[in-house]
Amino acid sequence: MNRTPPSPQRAASLRREVARSVDAPASLLPVFNLLFKDMPSLGSSPRIVVNMLQRAGIGPRSSILDLACGKGAIAISAARRLRCSVVAVDACEAFIHEAVASATRANLAKRAAFIHDDARAFASRADPNRRPYDAALMLGLWGIIEARRALRPLVKPGGHYIIDDAFRDERLTRRAPEFHQIPTRAESLALLERDGDRVIEVDIPTPSRIRALNAALYRRLAANASAIARERPSLRPALSTFLENQRHANRLLGRELRPAIWVVRRAGFKKY
Numbered sequence: 204m205n206r207t208p209p210s211p212q213r214a215a216s217l218r219r220e221v222a223r224s225v226d227a228p229a230s231l232l233p234v235f236n237l238l239f240k241d242m243p244s245l246g247s248s249p250r251i252v253v254n255m256l257q258r259a260g261i262g263p264r265s266s267i268l269d270l271a272c273g274k275g276a277i278a279i280s281a282a283r284r285l286r287c288s289v290v291a292v293d294a295c296e297a298f299i300h301e302a303v304a305s306a307t308r309a310n311l312a313k314r315a316a317f318i319h320d321d322a323r324a325f326a327s328r329a330d331p332n333r334r335p336y337d338a339a340l341m342l343g344l345w346g347i348i349e350a351r352r353a354l355r356p357l358v359k360p361g362g363h364y365i366i367d368d369a370f371r372d373e374r375l376t377r378r379a380p381e382f383h384q385i386p387t388r389a390e391s392l393a394l395l396e397r398d399g400d401r402v403i404e405v406d407i408p409t410p411s412r413i414r415a416l417n418a419a420l421y422r423r424l425a426a427n428a429s430a431i432a433r434e435r436p437s438l439r440p441a442l443s444t445f446l447e448n449q450r451h452a453n454r455l456l457g458r459e460l461r462p463a464i465w466v467v468r469r470a471g472f473k474k475y
């Protein structure tokens with residue numbers, strides 16, 4: 204695979220995208236290792252996703268791709284439990300460093316490869332001669348349309364792609380046009396089932412499960428943020444903005460926005 208380094212402008216815009224993807228001001232990027240300390244998973248539950256992969260038939264001879272893998276919790280858990288091989292990509296260098304260290308500690312470095320790259324660039328330069336993946340994941344980065352566009356061509360016919368993206372609650376957002384660009388559950392299903400693909404499973408956590416998960420994540424982030432603020436007082440305003448962004452997102456999740464993990468089987472059963 205040919206790889207030219209991104210231009211300085213592209214690298215800067217990628218850093219901003221990384222910060223936005225976790226609702227953080229870009230000024231906090233240099234302390235991401237401390238801000239997300241002791242948080243191997245940044246969103247989706249590795250247990251739930253790996254169970255889904257297993258039900259989709261992923262096993263020792265399978266290869267999977269995780270685009271925007273964060274610190275690699277899901278990639279490592281899949282390599283360990285399902286004994287599949289994993290390629291995992293993320294644009295945050297600090298997260299990739301941690302993922303490599305965790306895979307090495309778990310003795311899984313041979314089965315789980317981590318690449319510091321832009322998901323968009325990685326997907327667009329995929330080698331047409333490479334055997335397609337049995338499954339590809341994008342959990343918590345792009346919306347359904349963009350995530351599907353990146354993942355689907357990388358998966359073999361009959362293989363699976365998994366997307367974690369919220370839909371909007373139709374009833375609660377009927378009079379809230381600011382949410383109307385986000386698909387409802389039925390619209391998400393229709394978007395995913397184009398070209399003969401089938402949604403074979405969807406995990407929609409109950410509002411109480413979301414509240415419990417978000418409360419635990421928020422407590423950890425708040426503790427990490429205060430530790431940083433003590434050492435780096437100049438970052439206090441950015442840390443407050445970050446925590447306010449997290450509270451705002453948590454207020455919406457489980458109400459107007461319903462998180463969902465969609466497992467989609469790509470049409471066709473060509474033999475490779």
Ligand SMILES: C[S@@+](CC[C@H](N)C(=O)[O-])C[C@H]1O[C@@H](n2cnc3c(N)ncnc32)[C@H](O)[C@@H]1O
Nearest residue numbers: 221224245246247271272273294295321322343
């Ligand atoms: C909400 S986190 C989800 C991480 C992981 N999928 C999980 O569930 O734990 C979003 C991730 O997207 C990554 N990211 C943002 N923009 C990216 C891009 N253009 N290419 C690759 N990764 C990106 C961030 O670095 C971050 O790790």
